[in-house]
Amino acid sequence: MKKYKKQVIAKVEELVGSGQLLEADKICKELYSIFKYDVDVLNANAVVDFSLNNVERSLEFLTISYVLNDKDFETLYNIANVLEYKNRLKDCLYFYNLANNSCVNKDLKFIIEEKINTLNQKLSNASI
Numbered sequence: 001m002k003k004y005k006k007q008v009i010a011k012v013e014e015l016v017g018s019g020q021l022l023e024a025d026k027i028c029k030e031l032y033s034i035f036k037y038d039v040d041v042l043n044a045n046a047v048v049d050f051s052l053n054n055v056e057r058s059l060e061f062l063t064i065s066y067v068l069n070d071k072d073f074e075t076l077y078n079i080a081n082v083l084e085y086k087n088r089l090k091d092c093l094y095f096y097n098l099a100n101n102s103c104v105n106k107d108l109k110f111i112i113e114e115k116i117n118t119l120n121q122k123l124s125n126a127s128i
Helices: 002-017 021-034 039-051 055-068 073-085 089-102 106-126
Strands: none
């Protein structure tokens, strides 16, 4: 069953990457009905909803995912991205720092550190 879930999530990622968001959304809903409290499924739903501009629903999925596993890198990184989009800079900085601490990919870690530096600059400039 786990192998099936991973294959379906990979298909969803492929669909999102090619802009087939409605098909990805349909598959995510089916997947969610089977694996309701699975962090990977919740993240996939969040990414699809965010891509469809359902930002609040995306954040709801991510919140549930965070409650289930507050150490999951993808959850932390996705929350940071959504909060950045919503211009909640202090909150997104907090989650980028958490994501950075749990990131094992050196290239992605570098990108996150750049985001953290940029956000710190924005926040310090805003307080001047």
